[in-house]
Amino acid sequence: MSKKKTKSNFEQDLSRLEEISRILEEDSVELEDAISLFEEGVKLSKSCLKTLKESELKITELKNELGKISQVEED
Amino acid sequence: MENEIQILTVSELTKEIRRTLEESFGHVSVIGEISNFKAHVSGHWYFSLKDADAVINCTMWKGFNQYVFFTPQDGMKIIVNGKLTVYPPRGSYQLDIRSMKPAGLGELQEAFEKLKKKLEAEGLFDEKFKKSIPSFPQKIGVVTAIDGAAFRDLVSVAERRFPLAEIVIAPARVQGSGAAESIVNSIKLLNEYTGIDVIIVARGGGSIEDLWAFNEEIVARAIFKSKVPIISGVGHEVDFTIADYVADLRAPTPSVAMEIATPDINDIENFINEFLAKSSSNIKDIIETKIQDVSSFSRSYGFRLPMDILNRKTQQVDMSMSRVLQSIEKYSMIYDKKISLLAKSLESYDIHRVLKRGFVLVKQNSKFVTRASNFNKEKKAQLKFYDGEITTQ
Numbered sequence: 001m002s003k004k005k006t007k008s009n010f011e012q013d014l015s016r017l018e019e020i021s022r023i024l025e026e027d028s029v030e031l032e033d034a035i036s037l038f039e040e041g042v043k044l045s046k047s048c049l050k051t052l053k054e055s056e057l058k059i060t061e062l063k064n065e066l067g068k069i070s071q072v073e074e075d
Numbered sequence: 076m077e078n079e080i081q082i083l084t085v086s087e088l089t090k091e092i093r094r095t096l097e098e099s100f101g102h103v104s105v106i107g108e109i110s111n112f113k114a115h116v117s118g119h120w121y122f123s124l125k126d127a128d129a130v131i132n133c134t135m136w137k138g139f140n141q142y143v144f145f146t147p148q149d150g151m152k153i154i155v156n157g158k159l160t161v162y163p164p165r166g167s168y169q170l171d172i173r174s175m176k177p178a179g180l181g182e183l184q185e186a187f188e189k190l191k192k193k194l195e196a197e198g199l200f201d202e203k204f205k206k207s208i209p210s211f212p213q214k215i216g217v218v219t220a221i222d223g224a225a226f227r228d229l230v231s232v233a234e235r236r237f238p239l240a241e242i243v244i245a246p247a248r249v250q251g252s253g254a255a256e257s258i259v260n261s262i263k264l265l266n267e268y269t270g271i272d273v274i275i276v277a278r279g280g281g282s283i284e285d286l287w288a289f290n291e292e293i294v295a296r297a298i299f300k301s302k303v304p305i306i307s308g309v310g311h312e313v314d315f316t317i318a319d320y321v322a323d324l325r326a327p328t329p330s331v332a333m334e335i336a337t338p339d340i341n342d343i344e345n346f347i348n349e350f351l352a353k354s355s356s357n358i359k360d361i362i363e364t365k366i367q368d369v370s371s372f373s374r375s376y377g378f379r380l381p382m383d384i385l386n387r388k389t390q391q392v393d394m395s396m397s398r399v400l401q402s403i404e405k406y407s408m409i410y411d412k413k414i415s416l417l418a419k420s421l422e423s424y425d426i427h428r429v430l431k432r433g434f435v436l437v438k439q440n441s442k443f444v445t446r447a448s449n450f451n452k453e454k455k456a457q458l459k460f461y462d463g464e465i466t467t468q
Contacts (some may be wrong), residue, residue: 011211017346024358024361025357031391034358035395035399038354038355038357041351041354051239057242059242059244061244062264063246
C-alpha cells in the first residue's frame, strides 16, 4: 500500500552478492568477468561482515504529545 | 398568620429536595444496564442505567470517567458508585457517578465479541488489506510503555538479531485510563515520522482488564488506517485482542513480534560465508577450464605457432590466478591452498607425461573436444596419442 521504500545499502549489497553468486554458477561466464565479479563479491562480503560486527542498535524516543513530534536521542 | 402555609419558589423546593436526597442516600452502589450512552465532546458522559422495571439518568464527569479502563457500550451491565443528586433545570434526579466497572468478565467478553463481529463485517480483518512485513527494516517503530518489560524484551531481541536497525519508540500508556487514546496517538506519530518500515504494537501479559485498551474500537481503527505495516504482540500466546485481528500480522508475544520484524544477523553471516565458499569453488572451476583450454592450445600449435601466443595465454591465466590468490589470501579463505596447488600443477604441466600414461586427445574440426557433449559422431576425429596422431574414418 505504501510507496516502495528505498533499500538500505546493506540490503542492496546482499542482493548483489546473491546476483554474483548466480552468475558465477553459469557456464558461459568469461574468465575476466568471473574474476572481477569474484573480487567484487569478496569486497562486498568483507564490508557486509564488517557492518554486521560494528553495528549497534540505535534507539530514538518520540514524545507522545498530541500534534507534536519531538525526539530524544539515547545511547 | 402564624400558621400560614409557607410558599416556596420552585428553586427553593428543588433545593430542599436535593438536600434531602443527597443527605438520605449519600453514596450508593448500583447495578444496571447501560442505555443511550453518549460521550460528549466536552469529555463528560451521559447515559441511563436501567433494569426490567426502572431507569435512572446518570452523568459521569470527565475528571472521573478518565479513570475508566473501558469504553462503555449500550447493553453492558455495570456496577457504578456515585452520589444521588438533582438536576434543577430539568427537575430530575440523577446519579453523579464516581467510578464504574463491568458487572462481570462476561460483560467484557460480550463487548469484545460485539466489536469483533462489527469490525469483521466492515472488512477490517480482511486478508486483502494486510500489508506485507519488510524483511530488512531500517527503522522499527514501537508503540508500548517505555518503562515496561515488553519494551526491554523488544530491545534485547533487536540487539541480538538485527542491531543494524534503529528502534523508534513512541511511548504509550498501555493500560488504564487514556490508554487507548495514547496508543492511537503513538501509531499516528510513527506514521508521520519519516522512514518507519514497520510498527510493533506491544504489551506484556496481564488480565483482560489490563489488556483492554487493545480491544477498543479507536485502537482497531488506528491500526487499520496505518500506512506502515503493523505487527501486534499483546500479552501471552493465549491472549487474542481486537488489535491482533486488525494488525497486518499477529505475534503471540512482544519478543516474537520483534523476531518477525527482524532478520537474524547469524543467518546473514552464514549466507555471506556460504557465498565466499561457493564462489571460491566456482571460480576455481572456471580457472581449471581455462587451464585445459591453454594446454589444448599448447598441444595443438606448440610447434607451429610462435611461443608468444602460448606465453600470453599462460600469463593471462597466471595473472588471473594471482589476483584470485590475493583476494582469497587477503580475506583468509581456506581455499588458498587448493588454488595454489592448482597453480603449481599449471606450472609443472607436461602434456607428454600425461599422454604417456595412456591418455588420448580428441580433435574435431581442428578443435579439441573436451566434453562428451561436444563430440560429433557424424564427423571425422583426430586422436592424438603419445607417439603419434591418427584420423578416424
